[in-house]
Amino acid sequence: MSTAARKNGIRVCIDRGGTFTDCVASIPVPVSEEHPSGRKELVVKLLSVDPSNYPDAPREGIRRILEIATGKPHSRDQLVVTENLESIRMGTTVATNALLERKGQRCALLISKGFKDLLLIGNQSRPKIFDLSITKPDVLYQAVVEVEERVTLVGYTSSPMGIVENIDPNDPTYVKGISGEYVHILQKPDMEKVRKQLQDLYGQGFRSIAVCLLHSYTFVNHEQAV
Structure with missing residues (x-):
């Protein structure tokens, strides 16, 4: 994907908590009355730890976002395809929780x-x-x-x-x-x-x-x- 195309790609922000992981995506769409900015928001919420379904919550959130945004399947067994992603930003409270709970x-x-x-x-x-x-x-x-x-x-x-x-x-x-x-x-x-x-x-x-x-x-x- 070209640099210009990537700058108008999918932007993903992730909050990885101790219990839940919240993923918010800004997806480029045609400008319309419903989406005057040319973007729509998508929210994916999942458990931070769910080994029976996926090994890593942030990666799983990105995978689900890509499936919804592109309409194409993205297998859990393969690396995440990043060509449609403009940026990924992630914050986590895991370290703070470990301090508060005296763990680690x-x-x-x-x-x-x-x-x-x-x-x-x-x-x-x-x-x-x-x-x-x-x-x-x-x-x-x-x-x-x-x-x-x-x-x-x-x-x-x-x-x-x-x-x-x-x-x-x-x-x-x-x-x-x-x-x-x-x-x-x-x-x-x-x-x-x-x-x-x-x-x-x-x-x-x-x-x-x-x-x-x-x-x-x-x-x-x-x-x-x-």
Whole structure:
């Protein structure tokens, strides 16, 4: 199919939930009084897990949409024919559900040294300030590893360009972050030590980690190295 034809093809959006999978398709049709935009909508709803009928819900939804839109059979045993598809977009709540239900792999948190209790402490907000029996939600990780590294923001500037005076451009410990702010690298992580810490976690059965280092919103290098 040509690029021009594909741009006027079938657009599919999928919401893959824990119980149901919803597929919404925008199908090109001749312009008419009923379809002045030259498109009509089609909704397909099916169970997210139904192994006796299909192995994968999103693919099954696309298959059914193609059968309805083209009027041609699309076998479950064959790969989905994509020549009539312009785009496929999919979102899922499976990961969110796993977190809420405490399912899936155990997770370890890697955080800058000195901040291991940061997520446990939180921001100390009190939505029920007079409640005498506070139940704090459990954290989502089962172990904490402190990474010996430190990055600080340099001074303060009101300049929209993020310009900070008195910085030696030849000093590699001063870096301009992606937000325009300058950071000062006080200590780089010891990657051999980090590797040993990760190996210890792996030996304890951890297969999932979350990395949260100081000021990584603007300086991502240390997180990426880990």
